[in-house]
Amino acid sequence: MKRLLVFGAALALTVASAQQLQGNPNLRGEITVWSWDIAAKALEANIPGFNKLFPNVKVTVLDIGNQATYDRGLAGCAAGGGDLPDVYSIENNEAEVFWARFPNCFTDLNTLQPAASTLRNQFPAFKWTELTVGNKVFAMPWDSGPVVMFYRRDIYSQAGVNPATIRTWDDFIAAGKKIAQATNNRVKVGVIANGQDDEWFRMLANQNGCFYFNNEASAVTVNQPGCVTALETVKKLIDAGIVMQGGWNEQIQAFKAGTVATSMFGAWYEGTIRSNAPDQSGKWGVYLMPASRAGGVRAANLGGSALAIPASSRNKEAAWAFVRYALGTTEGQVTMLKQYGLVPSLLAATRDPYVAQPQAYWGNQRIWQQILGTLGSVPAARGTQFFQEARAIMVKTQADYVAGRFPNAKAALDAAAQQISQATGLPIAR
DSSP states (O other), rough: OHHHTGGGHHHHHHHHHTTTOOOOTTTEEEEEEEEEEEHHHHHHHTTHHHHOOTTTTEEEEEEHHHHHHHHHHHHHHHSSSSTOSSSSEEEEEHHHHHHHHHHTBOOGGGSSSOOOOGGGGGGOOOGGGEEEEETTOOOOEEOOEEEEEEHHHHHHHHHHHOGGGGGBBBHHHHHHHHHHTTTOOOOEEEEOOOOTTHHHHHHHHHHOOOOOOOOOSSSSSTTEEEEEEEEHHHHHHTTTTTTOOHHHHHHHHHHHHBBEEEEEEEHHHHHHHHHHOOGTTTTEEEEEEOOOOOOOOOOOBHHHHHEEEEETTOOOHHHHHHHHHHHHHHHHHHHHHHHOOEEEHHHHHHSSGGGGGGGHHHHHHBHHHHTTTTTTGGOOOOOOHHHHHHHHHHHHHHHHHHHHOOSSHHHHHHHHHHHHHHHOOOOOOO
């Protein structure tokens, strides 16, 4: 909890500020919000509370899908702001794409009242990094994605696996073999989206202090030692035959069918499991991601989003009021945590009594205390404006390496670094 303690001094101010959002029946109009999946549902869940303060603002949340939100956002900005909503959901990793390529497409939140800069101490500093350009703030922090292992208590127990003994990835592979044996190979210990995504590589790379780029966004670092270890581990897991391969939908189908015993994701996946498998209440638990070596880091971040207001919005005041309610009040953030498992970034919300409560779905485990306890150990990483280009190259590189098209992980990542450097113009770090 180091990071949270660092910001502890700001908590008293945070609580006070979070309670200062005053309603205004004179504020009128309609606003549209673009988002996806449980994020859209979570924002919808905030509308009743928001309308108690702002009864004459009609909010419409549209779930247009994750990729479609990104693609339509780029198209809208390229068209000068046409066909954009009043509130736009954006993942932190992708945020810099918009600020760098379309600097006039979104509203500087410091030009609204109150200015975003007055809310700065209410969130951890790292959450603002990708949302700020100079003195301009283009989006407000939403959730974080601390990575954990969601596991099936009953399947682990059947195989005689105690999750408390899984401290390294080698331990995890041994556990996977025991689970496969106990279930006649019917149940795998995880799902890796090889060939469709590189999320496992990113989580492991972040854990090992590596990412596509350095934190100054000035060089390509994807072939550094921490990333080599990450890619080697992904291949070891697949070669061991203990994981299945599949994308987002296949992973949901697998845990609903009980054919996968573990899902590793950012903590926002809690809501995905809970809402898709309500009949499995009490069967699931949470433990920390394994380390690459004994005593190593057992934390990473995957995902985390923000809300921005397009410059083309005709009702910025109402849009800003909704953003401040959903993300800047404990009530708004805890509503999303309770119903859809979105981990708050608002510091006051992490101190809400709900965070310390045992959760029935998760076998009465105090999962939110455990999950939020990893935040201070997450190594920093920056997506930069070239995130999607680097990701596309890494998805193919990982699949090629797993298929044996490179002699080793270092050679695969050297090739990826060359391609990313050519695509971005950034040098490869030495």
